[in-house]
Amino acid sequence: MAEKLQAGINLRIKIVLVLFAIWLAAILVMLFRIGVIQRDRYQDPGNSIAVRQFFIHPMRGTILDKNQTPLAWSTVYYDLTMDYSSCTPETRQKIFDRLITVIPEFSTACTNDGDEGIVPVYQDLTTEQLTQLIPLVEEFPVLAVRPRVDRVVYDDPAVRKLLGTVANNENCLTGISGLEKKYDKVLTGTAEIFEIIVDRFGKPILSTRKILQYPIPGKDVILQFTVDDIIKANMPDTATEADEK
Numbered sequence: 446m447a448e449k450l451q452a453g454i455n456l457r458i459k460i461v462l463v464l465f466a467i468w469l470a471a472i473l474v475m476l477f478r479i480g481v482i483q484r485d486r487y488q489d490p491g492n493s494i495a496v497r498q499f500f501i502h503p504m505r506g507t508i509l510d511k512n513q514t515p516l517a518w519s520t521v522y523y524d525l526t527m528d529y530s531s532c533t534p535e536t537r538q539k540i541f542d543r544l545i546t547v548i549p550e551f552s553t554a555c556t557n558d559g560d561e562g563i564v565p566v567y568q569d570l571t572t573e574q575l576t577q578l579i580p581l582v583e584e585f586p587v588l589a590v591r592p593r594v595d596r597v598v599y600d601d602p603a604v605r606k607l608l609g610t611v612a613n614n615e616n617c618l619t620g621i622s623g624l625e626k627k628y629d630k631v632l633t634g635t636a637e638i639f640e641i642i643v644d645r646f647g648k649p650i651l652s653t654r655k656i657l658q659y660p661i662p663g664k665d666v667i668l669q670f671t672v673d674d675i676i677k678a679n680m681p682d683t684a685t686e687a688d689e690k
Contacts, residue, residue: 495642495643496640496641496642496643497640497641497642497643497649498638498639498640498657499638499639499640499641499649500617500636500637500638501636501637501639501660502594502616502617502618502633502634502636503633503634503635503636503637503660503661503662503663504519504521504594504662504663505519505594505596505611505618505632505633505634505663506631506632506633506634506662506663506664506665506666507519507665507666508608508624508625508628508632508665508666508668509665509666509667509668510667510668510670510671510672510674510675511667511668511669511670511671511674512671512672513667514599514671514672515599516598516599516604516608516668516672517596517597517598517599517608517624517625518596518597519594519595519596519597519618520594520595520596520597521592521593521594522568522569522570522592522593522594522595523569523570523575523590523591523592523593524565524567524568524569524570524590524591524592524593525544525565525566525567525568525570525578525588525589525590526563526564526565526566526588526589526590526591527540527563527564527566527587527588527589528562528563528587528588528589529562529563529564529587530562531586531587532587536585536587540581540585540587540588543581544566544567544581547574547577547578547581548567548574548577551566551567563589565591568593570590575590578590586647586648592616593616594613594616594618595613596611596613596618596625599672601672601675601676603675603676603678604672604675604676606623607623607624607675608623608624608625609621609622609623609624609625609626610622610623610625611625617633617636618633619633620632620633624666624668628666631663631664631666632663632664632665632666633663634660634661634662634663634664635658635660635661636658636660637656637658637659637660638656638657638658639654639655639656639657639658640654640655640657641653641654641655
């Protein structure tokens with residue numbers, strides 16, 4: 446009797462072990478399928494949510510005359526923006542009340558309840574204001590400080606005509622006419638490209654930054670004539686020779 450009972454127990458143990466082995470094998474097969482065979486299928490959607498690729502364009506080179514007087518140069522300004530799409534009216538008013546304590550001259554006149562997306566709420570921040578805004582930006586993820594690049598040109602019609610104009614696409618300046626277009630490749634340089642993981646608020650996690658392409662700064666261009674020559678000639682289109690600095 447005892448032998449039959451022991452045999453029955455041993456049979457049950459074997460059945461349990463076989464079922465456990467089958468279950469474990471199924472788990473391993475599933476993990477292998479997800480981790481190896483279907484890795485790209487699950488990784489790509491995940492990366493599209495968490496990993497972002499960014500471009501940092503180098504500062505565009507300066508155009509100078511023969512005496513190295515700047516004729517066209519780039520200047521960086523910093524603006525405070527708010528993501529209205531992710532901000533309730535209550536939070537928006539709370540932010541505005543706090544902003545007034547940091548920037549007394551702040552006004553909501555540049556914004557309204559109909560705004561959507563990312564909207565500039567204050568432009569041309571000073572260094573002192575940038576420092577004072579750090580705690581506020583950290584507290585409210587809908588706020589961000591964004592750089593804005595403008596091209597400044599020597600204030601003379603003949604010079605401006607000779608230099609031409611640039612297009613600004615997300616702080617990437619591209620020459621579209623005149624010397625800005627002729628020497629665009631030299632002036633522009635090569636952008637830095639990097640990947641970074643962002644949190645659920647879209648804020649980058651700096652420790653995850655991975656550089657994909659290192660930047661090459663834009664070069665200055667020195668013309669072979671002076672600004673006075675341009676003005677006196679009154680025919681700026683005929684003077685287009687320049688040397689790279």
